[in-house]
Amino acid sequence: MSAKKSRIEDVAKAVGVSATAVSFAFNRPDRLNSKTVTRILDAADRLGYSPNPLARALLAKSTGVIGILTPQTLPSIFKNPFFAAFHEGVGRACEEHCLSLMIVSPASRSLSEASAHAPVDGLIVVGLSESHPEIELLRRRQMQFVIVDGDAETVPSVNVDDYHGARQAANLLLERDHRRIACLTFEQDLSSSHGKKVYGVGRRRLEGYKHSFNDYDILWDDSVLVPTAASIDAGAAAFKQLWKNPKNRPTAVLAVADVMAIGMLEEANARGVCVPDDLAIIGFDDIPQAQWTRPPLTTVRQPMVEKGEIAVQMLLTLIAGEPLTDRHVLLPTELVIRKSA
Amino acid sequence: MSAKKSRIEDVAKAVGVSATAVSFAFNRPDRLNSKTVTRILDAADRLGYSPNPLARALLAKSTGVIGILTPQTLPSIFKNPFFAAFHEGVGRACEEHCLSLMIVSPASRSLSEASAHAPVDGLIVVGLSESHPEIELLRRRQMQFVIVDGDAETVPSVNVDDYHGARQAANLLLERDHRRIACLTFEQDLSSSHGKKVYGVGRRRLEGYKHSFNDYDILWDDSVLVPTAASIDAGAAAFKQLWKNPKNRPTAVLAVADVMAIGMLEEANARGVCVPDDLAIIGFDDIPQAQWTRPPLTTVRQPMVEKGEIAVQMLLTLIAGEPLTDRHVLLPTELVIRKSA
């Protein structure tokens, strides 16, 4: 039915020149007689020819595409406002450098397998630490990449000051005499690989909470932890779980992500539990929605957009083979006090 | 410094076999002595080898990546909640088929130029009609693609019933005796190419408004149109413009996108203008945020997630060379009455 895609040879034959000439017409028009260029370009247009990007990239060893790799599923990434902001930053930098962006889907495959199939010049890996076995593989394959939101000593990385952000959040609650505080953690925080906690960010936030608890001589008991997926729904579910047993209800909640906090807050509202009087809530991230909840969410702000921009810049200097002035960027966090705590 | 990426030959030499054998070890392990396979895979692992996806794709004529192409900039796409929902649907389908997703950046280039550089198996084109010259090019290049939110008679497309959604929105206002109504339109709606309006969706929504105006014998005057970018900020700016001249203020606003409506609503709130009493507002899309505004936004709902899913499915059958049962999908819209009108 539909004619095959035309190749460089087809154009060459149609015009009566060599393939080289056609290539030149597209890439170095100056090296050809301008009349020839016109003839070639005309024929190309007529035949609907344009150079195969794959063949081109194979030779150039560059596709003009960078990828984002993270263990989460595609739909959950797009549902997550943190990623929206992060992508905005990444997108800004891509735009600036005429790069396209690929969101690599781990799907059923392993991360490294997925990334091995991805025709990208480099990868931004979100939420995985250097010690993760999949990361180890990327490195062995000489893939260029930057870690975002993960522990890294060797590999270039971008992180925010999770620890101090978390301390400020916990301190606010503690100062206000909360003593029964639950923590909504990332699900991965409790899993480990080779005896090391895999997910650096959650661990650092948890450590911040923990140390503040210590300062106030509150004994830390892992039973305060509620592993929660990064979504509104999961936050709502966490509320139900926490509220089930009337004797054991917390007076406050620290969430490692705003989405969880917002889910919890909405569910509390729906059940007639008053925030912050009956339950104080503090989130983390300061996604735009945090301002619009009722009451507005107290949270720890991190520069999500900037994080994305910086990650791309680092990746690009890496790809260019230039030295990085700062291999481990640490961006500040800041407690934003609104009305939920 | 860093050793070059290892190629298939390196592995072959290390093991003392041919490149073919290495290829087989990865792709048809059954065709090789299982011991040989192990030796090869071991060596590959040791050398950090994995097949070059570009070379592979060149041969297979397939990359396992589909692209999304739209005239907007990358950051504005990610800031736009409509795309978040749309991407969620696209992501769901990609996940299901083990596909990765590429967001093609037009950046400074023309759309067709950008897409010509994209190593994808097919494209979902959002917001461009078939008659657009860039689309014409895609087609001539034998690129597989599906149009979303754009007029199409030949090319497969996914759209929602913009016209009737818009009519319902306008009718609600008209029934409630609003007579001075402004319309926030997409910026592209007023531009045209070859004498045809380029952006089908906005045109259809506008036509819906217009016909309802006619039904109520209100004369349509293009001065009610306020071209507005698809962002909260632009919506806020539109409010300022509309409110500038006290004699000319509308009593109601129809926005072709929720983001515009929300920007307008927020700015109205900030200025002490009461919605819906001083100004009624109706949006379009029903993004999640529409429920959380104060007052909650009355709007026209469209199935954004489903739209994305369906677009991918169509694209995949197209790529597979199979016939499409329905080349032009039209999804329903529905007026959601909340409190802003």
Add this chain to the structure above:
DNA sequence: TTGTAAGCGTTATCAA
């Protein structure tokens, strides 16, 4: 069970 050789669609080098 393994290897040889051709080819995927380009671009780079060098010569004409």
Add this chain to the structure above:
DNA sequence: TTGATAACGCTTACAA
């Protein structure tokens, strides 16, 4: 100003 030829890194008949 143009063209032959050899890469790029892999897969796949076909042969051994």
